[in-house]
Amino acid sequence: MTSLLNSPTKTSLNTSRRSFLKASALGSGGLMMTIAMPGCATLKNGGLSKIGNTERWDANAWLRIDSDNSIHFVLDRVEMGQNTYTGMATLVAEELEVDPESINVSFAAADSVYRNTVYGLQITGGSTSIVSSWEIVREAGAATRMMLIKAAANTWNISESDCIANKGVVINQAAGHPQNGQKISFGALAAIAATYSVPNDITLKDKADFKLIGKYNKRLDAVKKATGTAGYGIDTELPGMKYAVFSRAPRWDSELKSFDASKIENMPGIEQVFAVNKPSAIGVAIVAKSYWQAKKAQQLLSVEWGDSELTKVDNASIFAQYRKDMSQDSGKNVRSEGDIQAALSNAAQTVTTEYKMPFLAHATLEPQNCTAWATADGLEIWAPTQSPDMAQVAAAKASRYSLNDIKVNTTFIGGGFGRRINQDFVAEAAAIADHVQQPIKLIWSREEDTQRDWYRPSSLHKLTAAVDDSGNITGWNHQMAGSGVFDYFVGDAAPAQYPFMPKFMFGVLESAGKMGEGIIAPADGSIFEGANEIPYDFANINVDYKKSDSGILVGNWRSVGHSHTGFIVETFIEQLAQLPQVKAQKDAYQFRFDLLNKHPRAQAVLKKAAQEANWGTPLPGCTQGISIHKSFGTWVAQIADVEVDANASSDQQLKVKRVVCVVDCGQVVNPDTVVAQMEGGIIFALSAALYGDVTIKDGIAQQTNFHDYQLLRINQAPSIEVHIIESNEPPTGVGEPGVPPLAAAVANAVTAKTGQLFDSLPLKLG
Amino acid sequence: MIQLTVNGVEHSLDVEADTPLLWVVRDYLNLKGSKFGCGAGLCGACTMHLNGEPIRTCITPISTVAGQAITTIEGLGDQGSLSSVQQAWVELNVPQCGYCQSGQIMSATALLAKNAKPNDDDIDSAMSGNICRCGTYPRIKAAIHSVASSNATSNDDLFTNIMADQKPSVMEEK
Numbered sequence: 001m002t003s004l005l006n007s008p009t010k011t012s013l014n015t016s017r018r019s020f021l022k023a024s025a026l027g028s029g030g031l032m033m034t035i036a037m038p039g040c041a042t043l044k045n046g047g048l049s050k051i052g053n054t055e056r057w058d059a060n061a062w063l064r065i066d067s068d069n070s071i072h073f074v075l076d077r078v079e080m081g082q083n084t085y086t087g088m089a090t091l092v093a094e095e096l097e098v099d100p101e102s103i104n105v106s107f108a109a110a111d112s113v114y115r116n117t118v119y120g121l122q123i124t125g126g127s128t129s130i131v132s133s134w135e136i137v138r139e140a141g142a143a144t145r146m147m148l149i150k151a152a153a154n155t156w157n158i159s160e161s162d163c164i165a166n167k168g169v170v171i172n173q174a175a176g177h178p179q180n181g182q183k184i185s186f187g188a189l190a191a192i193a194a195t196y197s198v199p200n201d202i203t204l205k206d207k208a209d210f211k212l213i214g215k216y217n218k219r220l221d222a223v224k225k226a227t228g229t230a231g232y233g234i235d236t237e238l239p240g241m242k243y244a245v246f247s248r249a250p251r252w253d254s255e256l257k258s259f260d261a262s263k264i265e266n267m268p269g270i271e272q273v274f275a276v277n278k279p280s281a282i283g284v285a286i287v288a289k290s291y292w293q294a295k296k297a298q299q300l301l302s303v304e305w306g307d308s309e310l311t312k313v314d315n316a317s318i319f320a321q322y323r324k325d326m327s328q329d330s331g332k333n334v335r336s337e338g339d340i341q342a343a344l345s346n347a348a349q350t351v352t353t354e355y356k357m358p359f360l361a362h363a364t365l366e367p368q369n370c371t372a373w374a375t376a377d378g379l380e381i382w383a384p385t386q387s388p389d390m391a392q393v394a395a396a397k398a399s400r401y402s403l404n405d406i407k408v409n410t411t412f413i414g415g416g417f418g419r420r421i422n423q424d425f426v427a428e429a430a431a432i433a434d435h436v437q438q439p440i441k442l443i444w445s446r447e448e449d450t451q452r453d454w455y456r457p458s459s460l461h462k463l464t465a466a467v468d469d470s471g472n473i474t475g476w477n478h479q480m481a482g483s484g485v486f487d488y489f490v491g492d493a494a495p496a497q498y499p500f501m502p503k504f505m506f507g508v509l510e511s512a513g514k515m516g517e518g519i520i521a522p523a524d525g526s527i528f529e530g531a532n533e534i535p536y537d538f539a540n541i542n543v544d545y546k547k548s549d550s551g552i553l554v555g556n557w558r559s560v561g562h563s564h565t566g567f568i569v570e571t572f573i574e575q576l577a578q579l580p581q582v583k584a585q586k587d588a589y590q591f592r593f594d595l596l597n598k599h600p601r602a603q604a605v606l607k608k609a610a611q612e613a614n615w616g617t618p619l620p621g622c623t624q625g626i627s628i629h630k631s632f633g634t635w636v637a638q639i640a641d642v643e644v645d646a647n648a649s650s651d652q653q654l655k656v657k658r659v660v661c662v663v664d665c666g667q668v669v670n671p672d673t674v675v676a677q678m679e680g681g682i683i684f685a686l687s688a689a690l691y692g693d694v695t696i697k698d699g700i701a702q703q704t705n706f707h708d709y710q711l712l713r714i715n716q717a718p719s720i721e722v723h724i725i726e727s728n729e730p731p732t733g734v735g736e737p738g739v740p741p742l743a744a745a746v747a748n749a750v751t752a753k754t755g756q757l758f759d760s761l762p763l764k765l766g
Numbered sequence: 767m768i769q770l771t772v773n774g775v776e777h778s779l780d781v782e783a784d785t786p787l788l789w790v791v792r793d794y795l796n797l798k799g800s801k802f803g804c805g806a807g808l809c810g811a812c813t814m815h816l817n818g819e820p821i822r823t824c825i826t827p828i829s830t831v832a833g834q835a836i837t838t839i840e841g842l843g844d845q846g847s848l849s850s851v852q853q854a855w856v857e858l859n860v861p862q863c864g865y866c867q868s869g870q871i872m873s874a875t876a877l878l879a880k881n882a883k884p885n886d887d888d889i890d891s892a893m894s895g896n897i898c899r900c901g902t903y904p905r906i907k908a909a910i911h912s913v914a915s916s917n918a919t920s921n922d923d924l925f926t927n928i929m930a931d932q933k934p935s936v937m938e939e940k
């Protein structure tokens with residue numbers, strides 16, 4: 001496919017409104033629209049970027065119409081299950097006037113064709129895909145349609161207003177014209193259209209005219225995924241490929257001292273056993289003819305590891321450290337309104353709860369894996385990665401190759417949830433391939449995947465509320481401590497922003513990335529986001545975050561900081577709602593509703609949830625809990641109906657029968673995707689609420705596989721009803737916002753039954 | 767040499783006896799639809815049919831299934847002729863990341879082959895060995911009910927890709 005593409009030309013452009021679109025002709029008679037979409041990166045915008053006084057063109061999506069009528073949309077995002085694939089095709093198709101199924105959507109590789117000199121990071125995360133591309137992708141579709149219509153009008157010598165585009169053709173509607181009613185296909189018009197410049201006056205359709213947006217419900221990759229033909233990273237097959245396993249230290253900071261391969265060297269299929277010693281990939285690689293041969297040999301490999309600072313680290317020491325750090329200094333203030341100290345000292349009553357949040361594993365069903373092929377000419381990578389750019393940097397750092405000699409191909413991804421923003425599996429495969437100079441596929445075992453994850457950080461929170469005589473909440477104080485996830489991927493992120501820098505500069509860039517936090521990169525909100533933005537109308541609010549690094553690897557986990565702040569805020573609010581003087585006046589729903597008076601969209605979401613769930617009338621045998629949280633611009637309210645069975649076995653005591661979920665994510669592109677993402681988010685969050693706990697002992701995660709890191713199964717899944725608020729606001733995220741409110745909704749339902757207040761997860765009857 | 771019949775095709779393979787069926791099918795026969803999730807029989811991503819019964823192939827040594835009939839996701843149907851279960855999966859947009867879905871579809875197909883009208887409890891017990899990390903359970907349940915209610919549970923509907931005489935024998939007893 002790449003052979004059809006001209007390299008997008010890098011031209012200096014002015015900052016006019018249309019500068020994010022650029023048309024060019026393809027040698028084969030096609031039209032290519034090069035698109036720069038902003039916000040695809042969490043760290044730096046794509047689009048026009050400025051180095052000194054020069055602005056450079058940074059395309060990150062490509063719409064191409066070939067002379068054979070095929071339509072291609074290439075984008076620098078990856079598909080992890082959130083249906084970006086279909087969403088993007090729908091946006092293009094709406095304005096281009098084609099069937100979304102006629103568009104071939106594919107993902108850009110981080111290589112020289114799709115990568116530009118100055119470039120925002122390619123990260124699919126932060127629920128940003130539809131948000132950032134909402135207007136631009138439609139404008140690209142509209143501009144292309146207008147150019148095709150112009151080409152047709154010029155061919156027939158009629159006015160453009162006498163042409164309409166429909167289903168991939170332009171139709172002649174000029175009354176009395178000899179060719180009236182005739183059609184020319186987009187493919188036939190593409191070569192002419194490519195000679196025009198992008199129009200300046202692009203008008204997008206009114207909502208009332210949408211044929212697809214908000215209506216289209218198909219999932220374009222469903223057939224592939226139902227037939228086993230979607231190619232995931234682990235399915236990559238190369239000629240002569242060998243299989244690799246990699247033995248890492250039980251604690252990530254240990255050095256490799258020595259290894260003894262004498263027991264395995266002569267085992268069948270074993271080709272090479274060797275040490276890898278790169279900062280991002282330390283261990284012993286076993287390369288064999290088959291995966292099973294490598295895996296069997298791995299059990300007989302003995303390795304001696306150096307000391308680790310983590311040996312004395314366990315859950316108790318980590319929380320003791322958080323507590324100590326937090327008590328010494330409250331850290332950084334991330335929200336301050338009114339005078340919290342005065343509110344607390346004037347309060348008739350204060351309420352305090354200390355929350356402990358656990359480490360959580362991503363447990364993507366496709367374990368980490370990466371295929372790499374190193375030759376004298378370069379290194380090619382096939383990886384289920386959420387960030388091809390960072391994968392490229394990780395591969396460069398772990399091998400002899402420079403960025404220009406590394407090509408990263410992305411694949412379907414068997415679950416991301418933030419795990420695949422960290423590129424350790426790519427670094428390892430790159431180092432191994434570099435050593436053997438052959439194609440290899442590295443596969444992690446489930447045990448390795450669970451024990452060497454970049455966990456959702458654990459954290460400690462202390463919340464104090466000031467309450468006056470009449471039960472009004474006059475102050476809200478939230479102190480917290482925990483590791484920041486930014487520190488743990490900046491190593492690959494910082495250089496990926498500056499790919500033109502030579503490799504020896506990477507170290508400087510890394511430290512600049514850390515030191516410049518908040519300046520060149522957004523502040524790391526991975527612990528406090530969702531806590532600093534609490535929507536409730538209190539006169540005095542204070543939120544502080546003390547960074548306290550546990551030394552355990554941490555990363556982005558579906559909904560990041562919101563994954564714990566949603567629980568903490570909404571259970572503490574519940575605790576306040578349960579105060580006798582509050583309860584005497586209103587219920588937990590009304591208490592929240594009244595305090596959300598500055599957020600009409602939140603109130604609408606909450607109200608609809610109460611209506612749809614019959615708030616106040618639980619399902620038989622159940623009690624109800626309510627919760628609301630905003631993340632990634634999207635409001636989600638959930639009401640859980642839960643049956644409590646104290647006599648059941650400990651993992652079966654809480655039975656969530658139903659979750660009613662109401663979401664306001666602005667204008668919806670694909671309604672069924674929104675529903676699916678809410679369903680998925682709820683079940684993902686319920687696994688964590690009921691079972692999620694990675695415990696650390698002697699610096700090592702104690703969980704290994706699905707028997708001790710349990711995930712929800714079908715017999716434990718509640719029925720789920722999702723309702724979408726009709727909205728004309730711009731679209732906001734849907735991949736993550738279903739997660740944050742769930743644990744609190746379940747906990748609050750249990751509180752309603754037993755009176756027990758929850759200050760930790762997973763939820764256990766006390 | 768180990769003999770194996772996969773989706774009606776006979777193979778004779780030179781592979782160590784303890785190699786799990788999953789890796790033989792994926793890497794020797796290059797049928798990549800069956801997935802590796804846990805390697806311990808805990809997730810169901812590797813589910814295939816052995817004589818019509820769903821089994822976890824990541825813990826099934828190849829020597830224990832020698833000479834027997836194996837069906838994989840590729841044996842059910844393909845893009846041009848979806849099986850009834852695959853069709854329901856597409857219509858209800860069941861897959862998210864999709865990684866678990868080959869295993870889910872194999873378990874669902876085995877269930878429907880034996881029980882044309884499963885109730886929720888039947889579904890729970892037949893499907894609880896298959897983890898979906900993306901949380902597609904409500905749709906899996908709905909899709910199974912939809913196949914059942916459309917009466918598309920005959921051999922021909924459930925297995926469009928295998929020649930009739932090679933379909934698992936348990937099917938014929940129905």
Ligand code: FES
Binds near residue numbers: 802803806
């Ligand atoms: S891979 Fe076989 S059950 Fe998980």
Ligand code: FES
Binds near residue numbers: 864
């Ligand atoms: S669809 Fe992703 S694991 Fe089931």
